[in-house]
Amino acid sequence: MRDLFGNGIFATDGENWRHQRKLASHEFSTKVLRDFSSDVFRINAAKLAEKISYAAANRITINMQQVKRQLNIGSEAKLKKNIQKAREDILSRFILASEEDPVTMNDRYLRDIVLSFLIAGKDTTANTLSWFIYMLCKNPIVQDKIAYEIKESVELAQEDNIETFTARLKQGAIDKMQYLHATLTETLRLYPAVPVDGKMADEDDLLPNGYRVIKGDGMNYMIYAMGRMKYLWGEDAEEFRPERWLVDGIFQQESPYKFISFNAGPRTCLGKEFAYRQMKIMAATLIHFFRFKLEDESKSPVYKTMFTLHMDQGLHLFVYPRNISA
Numbered sequence: 123m124r125d126l127f128g129n130g131i132f133a134t135d136g137e138n139w140r141h142q143r144k145l146a147s148h149e150f151s152t153k154v155l156r157d158f159s160s161d162v163f164r165i166n167a168a169k170l171a172e173k174i175s176y177a178a179a180n181r182i183t184i185n186m187q188q189v190k191r192q193l194n195i196g197s198e199a200k201l202k203k204n205i206q207k208a209r210e211d212i213l214s215r216f217i218l219a220s221e222e223d224p225v226t227m228n229d230r231y232l233r234d235i236v237l238s239f240l241i242a243g244k245d246t247t248a249n250t251l252s253w254f255i256y257m258l259c260k261n262p263i264v265q266d267k268i269a270y271e272i273k274e275s276v277e278l279a280q281e282d283n284i285e286t287f288t289a290r291l292k293q294g295a296i297d298k299m300q301y302l303h304a305t306l307t308e309t310l311r312l313y314p315a316v317p318v319d320g321k322m323a324d325e326d327d328l329l330p331n332g333y334r335v336i337k338g339d340g341m342n343y344m345i346y347a348m349g350r351m352k353y354l355w356g357e358d359a360e361e362f363r364p365e366r367w368l369v370d371g372i373f374q375q376e377s378p379y380k381f382i383s384f385n386a387g388p389r390t391c392l393g394k395e396f397a398y399r400q401m402k403i404m405a406a407t408l409i410h411f412f413r414f415k416l417e418d419e420s421k422s423p424v425y426k427t428m429f430t431l432h433m434d435q436g437l438h439l440f441v442y443p444r445n446i447s448a
């Protein structure tokens with residue numbers, strides 16, 4: 123961990139961690155960052171949809187993971203030119219903070235912070251979207267329900283194209299998409315982007331189950347296994363059923379200690395709201411314009427154990443234009 127993350131937020135404790143957590147929590151809650159990142163998400167969603175549109179028109183299959191990679195999401199310098207706003211992305215915000223406190227936030231520290239955020243934010247949402255599309259291919263009714271919800275949530279115009287459609291994905295419309303939110307959450311329950319997480323005992327302790335740990339003991343908790351436990355989720359734990367998250371069509375939060383995909387407690391994921399916003403904008407754009415089918419229904423994807431739950435060999439799909447007026 124140290125080799126990769128240095129003194130970045132994942133690998134530090136104590137004062138270093140508190141400093142980064144405070145700074146990042148503040149930045150994540152600002153409207154400036156929310157607006158900027160939503161613009162970036164909309165631009166990227168439109169770019170991805172254009173690429174897929176070409177594949178659909180020419181009847182070529184796509185590898186979802188590769189298409190997303192080609193987009194080079196994260197090349198913020200170029201995006202900034204498109205958006206015509208400066209110093210509003212998370213990395214620039216950290217650089218601004220470092221100008222105010224150059225001694226603590228020297229270049230090395232800044233590098234570790236930035237790298238940690240890149241790693242935290244990129245593969246987690248990208249992998250989740252691949253598992254999400256896979257689940258939709260396996261459950262075409264869910265796919266159609268989402269398409270219906272998008273039509274109901276966004277004020278559409280007859281002449282909308284990809285770009286004008288993404289521009290309509292404002293916060294109000296995104297918030298209405300409760301079924302999409304539930305589907306993404308159900309995907310994260312079965313395919314958590316971080317499948318296993320490790321902790322170390324800060325001091326001698328007695329765990330609630332009576333197990334004694336000694337200071338320095340390492341422990342792993344299996345997020346992947348916890349999302350599939352019948353003891354927690356009932357007899358249908360292995361089934362993909364977004365409805366389990368809804369009451370009268372409204373998404374219901376679970377305790378983070380039960381739905382553990384974003385961790386819980388003081389070190390809970392800082393990017394959760396950010397991640398949902400990104401995934402919802404991307405998913406709404408893709409599902410509104412396309413219908414996805416697996417290239418080979420007989421194959422199940424295999425996951426590769428990395429920091430994140432990566433899909434080995436990618437996700438090979440047929441794509442069809444969705445009849446929007448249908």
Ligand code: HEM
Pocket residue numbers: 131132143146239242243244246247250310314315316319320382383384385388389390391392393394396397
């Ligand atoms: C589907 C998307 C995501 C999932 C499932 C996820 C999951 C997690 C998990 C399990 C942790 C705890 C790691 C640990 O125990 O050390 C974590 C921490 C964190 N996540 Fe996320 N994450 C996601 C997206 C993001 C995004 C998009 C960002 C930022 C752009 C982000 C930023 C962070 C940060 C900064 C921490 C460290 C918090 C701390 O140690 O205080 N995450 N995330």
